[in-house]
Amino acid sequence: MRFSFLMAAVLAACGPPVPSSDAGTDAGSPDAGGPTNCQEPYRRCEAEFRFRALDEQSVQLRGDFAADGWTLGVPMRKEGTEWVARVPVGFGSDVQYKFLINNTIWVNDPANPKTLGGNSLRENVTCTTFTCPVGAPEQGAFDWRDSVMAFVFVDRFFDGDAANNCSVSGVTPAGQYQGGDWKGVTQKVNEGFFTQLGVNTLWLTVPVKNATVGGLGSDGRTYSAFHGYWPTDLEQYESCFGTKADLVALVAAAHANGMQVLFDFAMVHMHSQSTLYAQHPDWFWSLDFEGRQCVCGGGCDWNAQGQRCWFTDYLPHWNYTVAAARDYTVNQAVRILQETGADGFRLDAIKHVDDSWLLQLRTEVEQLAATRSPRPRMYFVGETYDFGNRDYLKSFVDPAAKLDGQFDFPLRLQLLQSVVMRTSPMTSLRDLLATNDAFYGPNALMSPWIGNHDLGRVIHMAEDAPMWGDPYADGKDRAFNNQPTLPGYRRPFERLANAFTFLLTSPGVPLLYYGDEIGLPGAGDPDNRRFMQWAGLSADQQWLRSRVAALGQLRKTHAALRRGKRALLSATNDTLVYSMSDGAETLYVAINRGDSDESVSGLPAQAMQDLLNQSSVSGPNVLIPARSARVMK
Numbered sequence: 001m002r003f004s005f006l007m008a009a010v011l012a013a014c015g016p017p018v019p020s021s022d023a024g025t026d027a028g029s030p031d032a033g034g035p036t037n038c039q040e041p042y043r044r045c046e047a048e049f050r051f052r053a054l055d056e057q058s059v060q061l062r063g064d065f066a067a068d069g070w071t072l073g074v075p076m077r078k079e080g081t082e083w084v085a086r087v088p089v090g091f092g093s094d095v096q097y098k099f100l101i102n103n104t105i106w107v108n109d110p111a112n113p114k115t116l117g118g119n120s121l122r123e124n125v126t127c128t129t130f131t132c133p134v135g136a137p138e139q140g141a142f143d144w145r146d147s148v149m150a151f152v153f154v155d156r157f158f159d160g161d162a163a164n165n166c167s168v169s170g171v172t173p174a175g176q177y178q179g180g181d182w183k184g185v186t187q188k189v190n191e192g193f194f195t196q197l198g199v200n201t202l203w204l205t206v207p208v209k210n211a212t213v214g215g216l217g218s219d220g221r222t223y224s225a226f227h228g229y230w231p232t233d234l235e236q237y238e239s240c241f242g243t244k245a246d247l248v249a250l251v252a253a254a255h256a257n258g259m260q261v262l263f264d265f266a267m268v269h270m271h272s273q274s275t276l277y278a279q280h281p282d283w284f285w286s287l288d289f290e291g292r293q294c295v296c297g298g299g300c301d302w303n304a305q306g307q308r309c310w311f312t313d314y315l316p317h318w319n320y321t322v323a324a325a326r327d328y329t330v331n332q333a334v335r336i337l338q339e340t341g342a343d344g345f346r347l348d349a350i351k352h353v354d355d356s357w358l359l360q361l362r363t364e365v366e367q368l369a370a371t372r373s374p375r376p377r378m379y380f381v382g383e384t385y386d387f388g389n390r391d392y393l394k395s396f397v398d399p400a401a402k403l404d405g406q407f408d409f410p411l412r413l414q415l416l417q418s419v420v421m422r423t424s425p426m427t428s429l430r431d432l433l434a435t436n437d438a439f440y441g442p443n444a445l446m447s448p449w450i451g452n453h454d455l456g457r458v459i460h461m462a463e464d465a466p467m468w469g470d471p472y473a474d475g476k477d478r479a480f481n482n483q484p485t486l487p488g489y490r491r492p493f494e495r496l497a498n499a500f501t502f503l504l505t506s507p508g509v510p511l512l513y514y515g516d517e518i519g520l521p522g523a524g525d526p527d528n529r530r531f532m533q534w535a536g537l538s539a540d541q542q543w544l545r546s547r548v549a550a551l552g553q554l555r556k557t558h559a560a561l562r563r564g565k566r567a568l569l570s571a572t573n574d575t576l577v578y579s580m581s582d583g584a585e586t587l588y589v590a591i592n593r594g595d596s597d598e599s600v601s602g603l604p605a606q607a608m609q610d611l612l613n614q615s616s617v618s619g620p621n622v623l624i625p626a627r628s629a630r631v632m633k
Contacts, residue, residue: 038136039143039377041443043091045127049109051076051083051099061085062106063097063119073100090442091130092583095122124583133400135366137377142260142343144379144404144445145563147509148552149201149262150194153453154241155226156531157514158184166240168224171214174480174526175223182242186250189257197517197545198552201260201509203346207247207336209236211271215314219476223526227453229266229348230315232274234332244339251341260343262379263336267329268352269315277316283325284316285309306352320354330360334368337378344379350396350403351384358402381447381509382406385454387413387472390439397440405446405509411436412449416471418576419499419593420450420462423471426593430571433578437507437566449511450499457528459519460484462495467523475524486521486538491595493519493540494627497547498591501612501629504551505561505580505589517548554611554631560585561631569602575624577602587611588632592624599623608632 049061062073065087076083076099089095096119098106109120137143159165160183167177185204188194194202206228214222215230228238237244251261270277270284277284285294285308292299293313300309310317320326333345344365350358358380365378382403384393393406414432417424440446451458456475460467467484468475478484487493496519503510514520515532518541522528537545555561564580564587571577574594580587588608592598603619610617612631617623624630 036132037139038132039139039141040091041143041145042133042136043127043130044088044132045091045125045130046086047089047095047122047125048084048086049076049097051109053078053081053083056083057102059083060100060103061087061097062100063095065089065095065097069097088131089125091126093125093442095125096120097122135369135375135400137369138374140374141372141376144377144509145507146556146559147201147260147379147445148197148199148504148512148555149203149447149509150197150199150512150514151203151453152185152205152514153180153227153529154182154185154205155180156529158188158532158534160184160187161242161246164240164242166224168212168214170222171224172221172480172526175214175217175221175226177224177226177240178531180531181240182246182250186246186253189250189253189259192257194259195257196552197512197549198504198554198556199512200258200556201262201343202254203262203264203511204250206231206264206266206348207237207241207340208266208332209233209238210240211273213273215271215312218312219479221480225271227529228264230271231266232271233276234329235335248340255341260379261340262344262346262381263340263342264348265333265336265345266348267318267333267357268349269311269317272314272316280325281316283319283322283328285319287313287316307354317352318357320357326354326357326360330357330364333361334364337365338368343376344381347380347382347403349385350382350406351386351392355402358396362401377404379404379445379509381445385409390436394440397444397446399441399443399445405440405444407452407511408436408446408448408508411446413471415448415450415499415502416458416461419502419591420458420495421466421471422495422593423466425571425573426576426591427571427573430568430576433566433568445509447509447511448503448506449513450496450503451513451516452511453513453529454525455528456524457484457520457522458499458516459487459492459496459521460523462492462499463487464491475522475528478523479525479527483527484521484523486519486541490540490543491627493544495593497544498593498627498629500548500551501589501591501631504548504555505587505631507562507564507566507580512548518542518545550612551631558585558587558611558633560587570600572598572600574598575600585633589629590622590624590632591629592626594626596626597623598626603632 051059059076060073063069074085076085112120114121157180159179160181165179208231210225211230211232217223254261294300294309296302296309369378380403387409390410396403414429418426418429522530560580560582564582567579569577575592575598577590577600590600599621601621605620607618610630610632
């Protein structure tokens with residue numbers, strides 16, 4: 001058998017956005033309900049691939065242009081002296097591909113010298129006309145690639161109205177309501193607090209009515225439901241945070257200030273105080289399971305029975321295999337978005353929920369989105385508490401039917417170890433990044449983060465000797481006794497600033513946990529949920545806040561930092577250098593986690609401006625001060 005290697009692969013002009021039998025199942029059109037002016041990440045171009053024919057019996061195009069593109073591929077049709085295939089690919093995407101000859105021999109495209117990982121590579125596929133998937137967000141709607149998200153723990157943020165303050169008898173003081181409310185958040189929105197930090201998305205704690213009685217924690221102490229995760233009535237709003245009108249006003253103020261709003265939604269369980277549980281016990285899994293109490297981590301396994309075990313014996317777990325239960329909670333979630341005008345959800349502990357619930361929520365929320373103009377993307381970000389299994393996190397990510405993204409726990413673990421704790425080299429962070437940016441899919445919008453409400457405050461992991469040597473530690477050992485205080489020296493703040501430099505120059509939806517921008521101290525829950533510090537900031541806290549604000553403004557000003565693609569340029573034990581480019585602009589990020597100045601390589605041999613530090617530098621080698629970073633152009 002012989003093959004001609006006079007082959008060519010060319011990008012054909014894309015067809016108009018009209019129905020087409022070979023446009024692919026995810027390509028929409030005006031007649032099919034898809035918009036004609038969808039946002040760039042959702043556009044699809046038709047790419048044409050050609051292979052010079054000789055005596056082949058069959059040729060297939062295989063590649064990453066579709067989820068099954070490597071395993072099934074596309075049969076090429078013989079047109080004269082060439083084999084031809086046309087496939088829809090994402091606008092601006094890079095496509096890796098090969099040709100499979102006679103179901104036996106794999107060959108690269110000799111007409112295309114560019115390769116990646118042994119495959120032929122076509123870069124930055126664009127077109128002048130394109131198709132759009134049904135339900136894609138329209139131009140003019142918020143583009144979630146531009147999002148910087150702050151998690152606002154409402155009860156612990158700012159008290160805007162003392163009249164709605166609550167108290168639950170018999171609870172530990174640290175677990176008591178402390179007065180924060182929706183009016184308080186609104187006040188800070190209007191004062192520009194979030195805008196100064198570059199934040200344009202708020203994640204707010206669960207807004208529905210919660211239990212009015214105390215609940216016993218795993219530590220033997222009694223807590224109130226200040227966190228919002230013990231709902232009793234999905235049809236009522238939490239009066240301890242204000243009125244429905246207050247919440248609607250908060251969302252309106254956020255929108256007026258160019259911000260989006262996500263609500264935390266607790267859909268795993270209800271509190272046993274709920275009348276709904278009394279009325280419809282069949283909508284919940286029984287606590288009894290094979291002769292034992294099915295409590296997660298007690299009588300049942302968190303994973304094996306994770307979609308039916310109760311988190312505690314007073315939190316009945318929804319049984320979403322019951323259609324009526326699924327319909328009820330999904331309808332309430334959609335109603336909340338409709339009544340308040342909010343823009344999506346952070347979905348708590350999503351792995352403990354039957355897939356049918358998430359699929360139905362996405363379907364019904366898309367119907368709501370279709371009533372808004374311009375049609376938005378309603379963002380769903382999930383919490384799957386798993387630091388190591390990227391494939392498992394990815395199984396929930398499907399912007400067409402499930403989540404837009406997840407909080408990136410595996411990335412957080414490596415960021416913590418490489419940048420904050422310094423127990424793993426920066427080359428390990430580089431190695432993860434080599435696959436991580438594209439791992440979850442072309443339209444996935446993961447949320448990179450460094451601090452949250454379930455772990456000890458990250459400032460203590462940045463101390464010279466990290467407070468917890470175990471990166472998985474939850475910090476509960478010091479939540480009530482020997483509680484940590486603010487570090488009295490600059491180095492932890494500089495290390496945390498480096499972590500924020502990484503977050504705010506990375507693709508996705510970076511998360512800021514309230515107070516981390518000032519290095520708020522605290523051990524595990526509930527000490528990591530201290531009331532926000534509004535006065536008396538130390539010089540180090542003020543410095544960190546100004547650093548985060550500068551990074552937030554750089555991200556806002558330079559689209560490449562939020563929409564660009566990352567290229568890894570160099571790494572050592574203590575340094576990492578990468579570029580972010582959107583085709584129109586390229587910025588260079590260099591981070592030195594070491595305790596001495598380091599010269600980094602891999603930068604262009606030219607004069608550049610360090611936008612973060614307001615100084616001039618020249619490549620290809622640039623000196624980075626100890627525990628510092630540069631963002632250069």
